[in-house]
Amino acid sequence: MKQIALIFALFIAAVVQAMLPTTAWSGWAPAPLMCGLVLYYALTRPRYLVLEAALLAGLIEDSLGQMPLGTSSFGYAVAGLIIENYREDVVVNQWTTHVVFGALVNVAVTLFAMLMLIKDGLIQPPFVYAALRLVGAFALGGIVSPIVFTLMERLENALGHSEAVED
Amino acid sequence: MRERRLTIWVALVFLLLVLLNLPAAKSLGIKNAVRTAIAPLQESVANGSSRLREGWATVRGLGGMAVENQRMSTELARLQSEVRDLKSLERENERLRGVLGFSSRASRDLIPAEVIARSRDGWWQTLRLNKGSDDGVEADQAVISVEGLVGRVASVSQKTADVLLLSDPTCNVAAQMLRSGAYGIVSGRGPQWDGSVICRMEFINKNIPVRPGDEVITSGLGGIFPRGLLIGYVDRITTDRSGLYQYADIISKADLGTLQYVFAVRGVSANAPYVQTLGEAAKE
Numbered sequence: 001m002k003q004i005a006l007i008f009a010l011f012i013a014a015v016v017q018a019m020l021p022t023t024a025w026s027g028w029a030p031a032p033l034m035c036g037l038v039l040y041y042a043l044t045r046p047r048y049l050v051l052e053a054a055l056l057a058g059l060i061e062d063s064l065g066q067m068p069l070g071t072s073s074f075g076y077a078v079a080g081l082i083i084e085n086y087r088e089d090v091v092v093n094q095w096t097t098h099v100v101f102g103a104l105v106n107v108a109v110t111l112f113a114m115l116m117l118i119k120d121g122l123i124q125p126p127f128v129y130a131a132l133r134l135v136g137a138f139a140l141g142g143i144v145s146p147i148v149f150t151l152m153e154r155l156e157n158a159l160g161h162s163e164a165v166e167d
Numbered sequence: 168m169r170e171r172r173l174t175i176w177v178a179l180v181f182l183l184l185v186l187l188n189l190p191a192a193k194s195l196g197i198k199n200a201v202r203t204a205i206a207p208l209q210e211s212v213a214n215g216s217s218r219l220r221e222g223w224a225t226v227r228g229l230g231g232m233a234v235e236n237q238r239m240s241t242e243l244a245r246l247q248s249e250v251r252d253l254k255s256l257e258r259e260n261e262r263l264r265g266v267l268g269f270s271s272r273a274s275r276d277l278i279p280a281e282v283i284a285r286s287r288d289g290w291w292q293t294l295r296l297n298k299g300s301d302d303g304v305e306a307d308q309a310v311i312s313v314e315g316l317v318g319r320v321a322s323v324s325q326k327t328a329d330v331l332l333l334s335d336p337t338c339n340v341a342a343q344m345l346r347s348g349a350y351g352i353v354s355g356r357g358p359q360w361d362g363s364v365i366c367r368m369e370f371i372n373k374n375i376p377v378r379p380g381d382e383v384i385t386s387g388l389g390g391i392f393p394r395g396l397l398i399g400y401v402d403r404i405t406t407d408r409s410g411l412y413q414y415a416d417i418i419s420k421a422d423l424g425t426l427q428y429v430f431a432v433r434g435v436s437a438n439a440p441y442v443q444t445l446g447e448a449a450k451e
Contacts, residue, residue: 028289
């Protein structure tokens with residue numbers, strides 16, 4: 001059931017993320033709904049679900065875009081596991097945690113993807129554009145993650161599996 | 168416990184390395200499977216939002232419908248007269264081509280498709296269509312709208328196709344100025360700060376005069392885009408730093424940001440000119 005909820009949430013997030021507009025001020029960074037979902041699982045669910053969420057989110061995101069397969073999965077998996085490892089040290093249900101982690105995870109994953117694409121010669125972004133993109137990813141990660149967190153909590157409450165941090 | 172953790176990390180790294188290094192065909196196969204699975208959801212959401220937009224536009228435009236109707240009637244009359252003129256020119260052209268021994272023009276098969284998603288990752292300028300290989304769409308087919316060239320098909324799954332837009336820096340189109348006949352290559356400039364779509368036509372012979380407002384069409388020389396598709400208009404002309412060429416900023420005729428319906432151009436050689444009308448294709 002938890003897997004079904006995860007896949008349902010990922011599909012909805014993928015479709016909505018593809019529909020939401022992007023802006024010049026954020027370097028056309030997309031609203032990071034998938035990143036928010038991975039963060040939610042990293043802060044509240046056992047490791048196997050974190051990995052599942054990270055791999056599937058990356059797979060869907062890369063499949064729907066032109067990114068080489070596995071790039072986003074790698075970024076999400078590493079970020080998710082690092083957060084899962086240190087979640088005992090933070091207040092999981094505090095919105096400031098979601099803002100800070102959301103911003104950091106999104107900027108880290110964006111930077112990783114950008115470096116991979118530059119390395120493969122797939123993009124050559126001007127410095128200003130790349131910098132703006134990272135600032136945009138940081139800001140959007142901080143804004144979107146608490147919203148995704150709240151929505152996911154409500155979804156899981158509705159489905160009846162809303163236990164706190166699991167091990 | 169520590170060994171278990173290490174095993175998980177090693178397994179994860181292995182899995183991800185495999186994923187990252189999959190052969191292109193396998194990687195595309197996985198991508199296509201995911202795209203096909205999500206396509207119905209994307210299509211229904213796109214349809215829903217388009218109906219909402221249309222409904223809202225109808226409500227807002229109720230007051231101006233009489234004026235709009237009048238304007239469209241005038242436009243229809245003008246276009247009908249233009250079509251009559253063009254038909255007689257086409258007949259004359261065919262007759263002259265026959266006299267000169269040129270082969271007859273092949274008509275073009277257009278596949279109508281609806282835009283169900285736009286790339287929001289910012290690195291590439293792409294659209295996703297609700298038609299794929301099942302409907303005859305193939306990679307590298309030209310994609311046009313009623314207004315002009317949109318881009319080319321970059322990848323296809325059974326039910327969807329991704330279109331690389333004209334505004335993407337990696338989309339290169341062999342082009343020609345309609346007035347002066349000057350040749351060049353048009354490529355996208357990526358997203359602009361104000362959201363406008365600008366392409367650049369490069370390698371234009373410096374001795375050929377180019378004016379703002381000149382129409383730019385596909386030349387058919389690149390092998391992908393058929394000849395005669397309208398790309399846009401010249402906005403600004405600059406001489407290349409080397410002084411050997413000039414280049415022109417082109418404003419795309421098709422509004423790439425708001426496209427809803429487009430057509431993939433099926434199976435004709437690049438040199439065959441564009442003949443089938445969009446109206447005929449829409450009827451299909």
